[in-house]
Amino acid sequence: xATIKEVAKHAGLSVTTVSRYLNNHPYxxxxxxxxxxxxxxxxxxxxxxxxxxxxxxxxxxxxxxxxRITNPYFSYxxxxxxxxxxxxxxxxxxxxxxxxxxEEVRLLDMLKQRTIDGIIMCSIENDISLIKQYKQYGPIVVxxxxxxxxxxxxxxxxxxEEATYLxxxxxxxxxYTEIGYCTGGIFSKSKxxxxxxxxxxxxxxxxxxxxxxxxxxxxxxxIDDGFKLGRSIxxxxxxxxxxxxxxxxxxxxxxxxxxxxxxxxxxxxxxAVMGYDNQPLTSMIQVPLTTVSQxxxxxxxxxxxxLISLLNEESYEVxxxxxxxxxxxxxxx
Amino acid sequence: xATIKEVAKHAGLSVTTVSRYLNNHPYxxxxxxxxxxxxxxxxxxxxxxxxxxxxxxxxxxxxxxxxRITNPYFSYxxxxxxxxxxxxxxxxxxxxxxxxxxEEVRLLDMLKQRTIDGIIMCSIENDISLIKQYKQYGPIVVxxxxxxxxxxxxxxxxxxEEATYLxxxxxxxxxYTEIGYCTGGIFSKSKxxxxxxxxxxxxxxxxxxxxxxxxxxxxxxxIDDGFKLGRSIxxxxxxxxxxxxxxxxxxxxxxxxxxxxxxxxxxxxxxAVMGYDNQPLTSMIQVPLTTVSQxxxxxxxxxxxxLISLLNEESYEVxxxxxxxxxxxxxxx
DNA sequence: ATGAAAGCGCTAACAA
DNA sequence: TTGTTAGCGCTTTCAT
Numbered sequence: 001x002a003t004i005k006e007v008a009k010h011a012g013l014s015v016t017t018v019s020r021y022l023n024n025h026p027y028x029x030x031x032x033x034x035x036x037x038x039x040x041x042x043x044x045x046x047x048x049x050x051x052x053x054x055x056x057x058x059x060x061x062x063x064x065x066x067x068r069i070t071n072p073y074f075s076y077x078x079x080x081x082x083x084x085x086x087x088x089x090x091x092x093x094x095x096x097x098x099x100x101x102x103e104e105v106r107l108l109d110m111l112k113q114r115t116i117d118g119i120i121m122c123s124i125e126n127d128i129s130l131i132k133q134y135k136q137y138g139p140i141v142v143x144x145x146x147x148x149x150x151x152x153x154x155x156x157x158x159x160x161e162e163a164t165y166l167x168x169x170x171x172x173x174x175x176y177t178e179i180g181y182c183t184g185g186i187f188s189k190s191k192x193x194x195x196x197x198x199x200x201x202x203x204x205x206x207x208x209x210x211x212x213x214x215x216x217x218x219x220x221x222x223i224d225d226g227f228k229l230g231r232s233i234x235x236x237x238x239x240x241x242x243x244x245x246x247x248x249x250x251x252x253x254x255x256x257x258x259x260x261x262x263x264x265x266x267x268x269x270x271x272a273v274m275g276y277d278n279q280p281l282t283s284m285i286q287v288p289l290t291t292v293s294q295x296x297x298x299x300x301x302x303x304x305x306x307l308i309s310l311l312n313e314e315s316y317e318v319x320x321x322x323x324x325x326x327x328x329x330x331x332x333x
Numbered sequence: 334x335a336t337i338k339e340v341a342k343h344a345g346l347s348v349t350t351v352s353r354y355l356n357n358h359p360y361x362x363x364x365x366x367x368x369x370x371x372x373x374x375x376x377x378x379x380x381x382x383x384x385x386x387x388x389x390x391x392x393x394x395x396x397x398x399x400x401r402i403t404n405p406y407f408s409y410x411x412x413x414x415x416x417x418x419x420x421x422x423x424x425x426x427x428x429x430x431x432x433x434x435x436e437e438v439r440l441l442d443m444l445k446q447r448t449i450d451g452i453i454m455c456s457i458e459n460d461i462s463l464i465k466q467y468k469q470y471g472p473i474v475v476x477x478x479x480x481x482x483x484x485x486x487x488x489x490x491x492x493x494e495e496a497t498y499l500x501x502x503x504x505x506x507x508x509y510t511e512i513g514y515c516t517g518g519i520f521s522k523s524k525x526x527x528x529x530x531x532x533x534x535x536x537x538x539x540x541x542x543x544x545x546x547x548x549x550x551x552x553x554x555x556i557d558d559g560f561k562l563g564r565s566i567x568x569x570x571x572x573x574x575x576x577x578x579x580x581x582x583x584x585x586x587x588x589x590x591x592x593x594x595x596x597x598x599x600x601x602x603x604x605a606v607m608g609y610d611n612q613p614l615t616s617m618i619q620v621p622l623t624t625v626s627q628x629x630x631x632x633x634x635x636x637x638x639x640l641i642s643l644l645n646e647e648s649y650e651v652x653x654x655x656x657x658x659x660x661x662x663x664x665x666x
Numbered sequence: 667a668t669g670a671a672a673g674c675g676c677t678a679a680c681a682a
Numbered sequence: 683t684t685g686t687t688a689g690c691g692c693t694t695t696c697a698t
Contacts, residue, residue, distance in 0.1 A: 046442055049447060050386035069411055112377075
């Protein structure tokens with residue numbers, strides 16, 4: 001591969017001038033510009049990214065951390081982010097944790113290594129205080145619940161406690177009292193992401209309903225997890241079934257519904273299911289899904305704007321009005 | 334940030350020894366090892382990735398090119414790839430073209446810049462001969478139809494012409510003659526990916542059915558594109574409707590079906606729809622989708638094994654037996 | 667408007 | 683087993 005040195009020699013100029021040309025500096029005569037252009041083409045020159053990074057200490061790369069790319073909530077979020085990043089000089093590096101906190105740390109370390117200049121965290125596995133320690137190495141924007149705001153990190157957040165509270169209230173008002181609660185994490189471990197849990201508990205309390213541990217389903221993330229949970233519920237005595245299951249993700253909701261229908265169990269009727277996310281296909285499944293819609297597009301866009309402002313040491317005011325959750329009533333409840 | 338120099342000074346050793354430790358070279362006494370370890374911890378040292386790359390001319394990064402991440406075929410393919418890459422020293426860089434050939438070139442250029450060591454192309458926008466020119470900068474594995482084999486590039490491929498031929502024959506045998514054909518590209522422009530088109534034409538010819546241009550739908554990629562196509566068909570006179578639509582992607586098939594059902598049109602009955610990919614949710618939609626299943630997991634795994642072998646200058650025999658397409662009969666046809 | 671030269675943090679050939 | 687040293691390809695003072 002050709003280097004800047006060879007280009008300079010070919011053009012009969014110094015490396016400095018070529019470098020200036022590369023970086024759009026002023027003070028280069030049009031004549032030389034042309035010479036350089038010609039030399040670069042003749043030698044099929046492309047700047048070596050590592051050298052540029054090493055010298056300038058900028059990677060122009062933004063890390064996007066998600067738990068899994070196959071979850072449409074995340075893939076659409078990433079898509080929204082990429083659209084905004086595209087016209088900027090930045091690139092995007094998509095990183096999956098698969099819900100593993102250790103993996104998340106490994107990814108945060110990339111900030112230290114200068115592989116990435118900044119991070120957008122679309123999912124969070126570790127304690128927020130640990131994440132905050134990495135702020136010294138570059139800006140980190142977190143997305144999630146408004147409770148993250150007190151971390152002091154820049155945040156693009158929705159009110160998930162309130163949304164969950166309203167969702168559970170909606171179920172209670174429909175007359176359901178035996179409510180199953182399905183979470184991606186572990187219910188009893190109160191850490192981040194407990195905002196949805198708090199909303200759930202608040203709604204139950206208001207209706208003087210006691211929390212029933214056997215209705216809490218932990219670590220349910222994927223379509224497959226939904227199948228497994230569905231089968232295990234079907235295998236339990238029918239009088240122990242919840243009347244409705246509130247899930248943390250539409251994918252789980254969809255596979256639950258499918259498992260029930262396949263077994264001849266009516267949804268709703270025998271058992272109802274509520275989703276979370278309002279993913280693209282949720283209106284087109286066997287039983288159109290009642291769910292909580294997340295403003296994916298807005299979250300992604302605001303997060304990038306915020307991060308890039310931080311990278312440029314400018315300020316940016318997140319447009320909170322775009323970040324509203326709402327219940328989408330369809331047929332599964 | 335601490336550098337290797339500071340670590341060396343702190344440990345009372347030379348940078349060489351520290352570098353050796355970092356790269357697991359032999360010939361370091363345990364005593365020094367410990368000293369280095371301590372110094373690294375004390376200084377919170379992490380190697381600078383750009384410097385390592387520049388010096389060693391290896392990025393340990395594999396580029397994965399897809400057209401769009403929101404398409405489950407691609408997100409599951411990426412997922413399969415990441416699982417195999419994870420235990421290796423390599424990282425993964427996911428790159429979207431959004432079907433834009435120019436963007437694809439920009440991504441291929443990353444090979445030249447040494448941002449990535451090798452590429453897995455999950456989608457292809459440019460002529461294969463153009464892509465082949467980049468081979469000199471690093472190994473490129475392409476996935477797709479077996480017709481790619483004659484390009485001379487390393488390939489992980491399925492027989493899409495045969496699968497499409499069988500699919501169309503299946504439709505013809507069911508008595509459908511007015512078959513709509515929905516493609517992500519442009520039908521008339523015969524370039525790569527025309528293998529499915531060839532299978533389509535072959536099946537029609539065998540049944541002495543003439544190609545009807547008005548039944549060819551070009552540039553239909555996304556869920557939204559499916560909606561638009563569905564509406565435009567509904568707006569045409571009913572006697573001009575195709576009896577069945579063969580699509581290039583389940584997402585398109587699903588949104589077509591949804592559009593039809595919403596309008597009170599029966600699927601199948603008034604109009605049938607066949608998909609391609611066998612994406613995860615296809616069995617759970619309103620009308621379970623008849624489709625062509627692709628061995629996503631196997632394609633991803635074989636592609637990584639092949640690429641990494643190439644990077645290590647070893648040989649690898651792709652297991653072709655895993656790369657079979659098959660028709661999945663459900664209810665939409 | 668252009669160039670010489672120092673050095674970013676790391677690896678590896680060579681020496682000891 | 684350890685150290686000295688010369689770059690990898692680029693950007694950026696500081697001169698002129």
